[in-house]
Amino acid sequence: MADRPKILVTQKVPDPAYPPLEAIGDVEANKEEGVIWSYEELLRRGPGHDYIYSLLTDNIDAQFLEACTVATPRLRMVANMAVGFNNIDIDTATRLGIAVSNTPGVLSDTTADLTRCRAHWKDCSQTGQWL
Numbered sequence: 001m002a003d004r005p006k007i008l009v010t011q012k013v014p015d016p017a018y019p020p021l022e023a024i025g026d027v028e029a030n031k032e033e034g035v036i037w038s039y040e041e042l043l044r045r046g047p048g049h050d051y052i053y054s055l056l057t058d059n060i061d062a063q064f065l066e067a068c069t070v071a072t073p074r075l076r077m078v079a080n081m082a083v084g085f086n087n088i089d090i091d092t093a094t095r096l097g098i099a100v101s102n103t104p105g106v107l108s109d110t111t112a113d114l115t116r117c118r119a120h121w122k123d124c125s126q127t128g129q130w131l
Contacts, residue, residue: 004025004026005051006025006026006028006048006051006073007024007049007050007051008027008029008045008049008051008053009029009031010030010037010055011030011036011054012032012033012034013029013053017053036058037058039059042059042060043064043067046068046075047071048073050073050075050076051075052068052078052079054080054087054088055081056086056087057087058087059087060087062089062092065078065096065098066092068098069096077101078093078098078099079100079101080101080103081102081103083103083104088100
């Protein structure tokens with residue numbers, strides 16, 4: 001049987017995310033609510049993983065990516081749980097052959113709901129009504 005991929009989850013994510021990850025690989029995870037690893041801690045833990053599941057506050061820069069590509073196993077992908085990916089050095093990832101993904105549109109419904117609620121609250125406050 002081939003070795004299972006090694007997956008690093010850098011911050012606490014919703015609990016339903018862990019079982020599918022654990023089904024396909026060996027997971028090392030920061031499961032402490034509200035704890036964001038320092039850059040030094042990321043740099044210490046990142047190398048030696050096939051996949052990294054990161055969040056927007058994680059600095060995935062050239063130094064980090066290069067350290068992860070010289071280790072065994074070699075980093076193959078960074079999956080970023082964020083709408084954008086400004087926290088990842090895309091040019092370096094591309095040069096090193098590391099795939100990068102994000103979650104575009106994940107906040108679209110939430111933003112629309114907030115906008116509708118805000119408009120309703122504004123209408124209520126201007127007419128003297130309050131929920």
